[in-house]
Amino acid sequence: MALALRSPRFTTAPTAARFQQAANNTPTIKKGEKDKQAVRILQQALIDLHFPLPISTKKYDSPDGDFGNETHDAVRAFQRKYFPGETPDGKVGKNTLSKLDDLLPLPGAPLPPLPTSxxxxxxxxxxxxxxxxxxxxxxxxxxxxxxxxxxxxxxxxxxxxxxxxxxxxxxxxxxxxxxxxxxxxxxxxxxxxxxxxxxxxxxxxxxxxxxxxxxxxxxxxxxxxxxxxxxxxxxxxxxxxxxxxxxxxxxxxxxxxxxxxxxxxxxxxxxxxxxxxxxxxxxxxxxxxxxxxxxxxxxxxxxxxxxxxxxxxxx
Ligand SMILES: [Zn+2]
Incomplete structure (x- = not known):
């Protein structure tokens, strides 16, 4: 069954489509995810919920969009807190995204663009x-x-x-x-x-x-x-x-x-x-x-x- 996301964090272009895919587990967002902007939004959501990412924010003072070990571990910590009976897998799919969507109903602070070259x-x-x-x-x-x-x-x-x-x-x-x-x-x-x-x-x-x-x-x-x-x-x-x-x-x-x-x-x-x-x-x-x-x-x-x-x- 498809889950309809509601938070503007997850329903705003250009990452809305990627989050909707993740909400349907087709596929989840996990380690190595290519959509860096979607990962940045997820990272900021974790930070806002008090799962800090010191390594991923060190370079730019802002989430770097790399879904590496630290982000994986933070997702697992989030899952342990909100789904205590289940084995945390570090993947952001239907259940995890649905919980983030509930906990963060308002838009997040805009993320500064990363330097690109x-x-x-x-x-x-x-x-x-x-x-x-x-x-x-x-x-x-x-x-x-x-x-x-x-x-x-x-x-x-x-x-x-x-x-x-x-x-x-x-x-x-x-x-x-x-x-x-x-x-x-x-x-x-x-x-x-x-x-x-x-x-x-x-x-x-x-x-x-x-x-x-x-x-x-x-x-x-x-x-x-x-x-x-x-x-x-x-x-x-x-x-x-x-x-x-x-x-x-x-x-x-x-x-x-x-x-x-x-x-x-x-x-x-x-x-x-x-x-x-x-x-x-x-x-x-x-x-x-x-x-x-x-x-x-x-x-x-x-x-x-x-x-x-x-x-x-x-x-
Ligand atoms: Zn040498």
Whole structure:
């Protein structure tokens, strides 16, 4: 049976049609919803009913329209309060919307328009691509200890949660193409884009692009842990993870047209092959050849990698 919404919050163009679909469960509004304006109105409704959304309002001082974990959790909290006998599912469909419609009969305060630019949209596309990689195939099989440093699904998951919540940002920037396929920029070395993965592509179409993202996610996880690392330790672990991922996906190591970078991949791949044959832990004494290859790349000639922890990170 169709539910007729009454509150002007939910019956005003251009989002009225989307809310009416949700009220009929065709489909509900849930995590990943594409209609950002409808999500913003829902987020403001939750806030007005005292389910605060500090993360979703941090960037613009207004709901951001991303139906992520925080909004999902707030909907569940709302459902627990108003439907105590039922299992909360975090989806806004007939029952949840009907209750919101009853509780909020008056129009809400107008929402300020969000700043828009092509870059904003590109950043969002890049972020979604990063999240697809971090939750995609093979990630659970990247599991090893490199000189005492754990690289595993738990750490990739932690990076994913911080990306979802915009604590680690993702920025599209074509300039990165000049020296790599992506970089992770920690707080302490950042003139701009602190705690961001910066990449020159928005969709991560190839396995090589995805493997670079795995590499940068290792750096992001190192930063989350806040432990300063030498370039050899930082880059070594990242390259091993990258090559293991590429091996799992394609059967081959990562290659690079730059001979010095290619040599690093060749050495890192030796560890990837050992992991695939059942080894999972490597000591510093075993990493001499990879260390030497890394030391030969000018880009890695930094005295230290001062990962100092991402402020307000979710661990
Ligand atoms: Zn690196």
């Amino acid at each position: 092509d870059n904003e949209d590109m950043d969002e596309l890049a972020k979604q691509a990063v999240l697809r990689v971090l939750t995609g195939q093979f990630m659970t099989r990247i599991d090893f200890v490199y000189c005492g440093q754990e690289v595993n699904w738990g750490w990739f998951w932690t990076v994913k949660r911080n990306v979802e919540n915009d604590i680690i940002g993702v920025r599209y920037d074509p300039i990165v193409a000049d020296f790599g396929l992506a970089v992770y920029v920690p707080e302490d070395t950042a003139a701009s884009a602190p705690n961001h993965i910066v990449m020159p592509h928005t969709k991560l179409i190839t396995w090589k692009q995805r493997s670079v993202l795995v590499h940068e996610s290792v750096h992001a996880s190192q930063d989350l842990r806040g432990i300063p690392l030498t370039p050899a330790l930082s880059e070594g672990a990242a390259h091993v993870a990258q090559n293991l991922y590429h091996r799992l996906a394609t059967g081959n190591r990562v290659t690079d047209t730059n001979a010095l970078a290619d040599a690093v991949h060749r050495e890192a791949d030796r560890f990837a092959l050992r992991i695939l044959s059942g080894e999972s832990s490597f000591t510093a004494a075993e990493t001499t050849d990879l260390d030497r290859a890394i030391a030969a790349v000018p880009m890695y000639q930094r005295t230290s990698v001062g990962y100092d922890g991402v402020p307000d990170a979710i661990l």
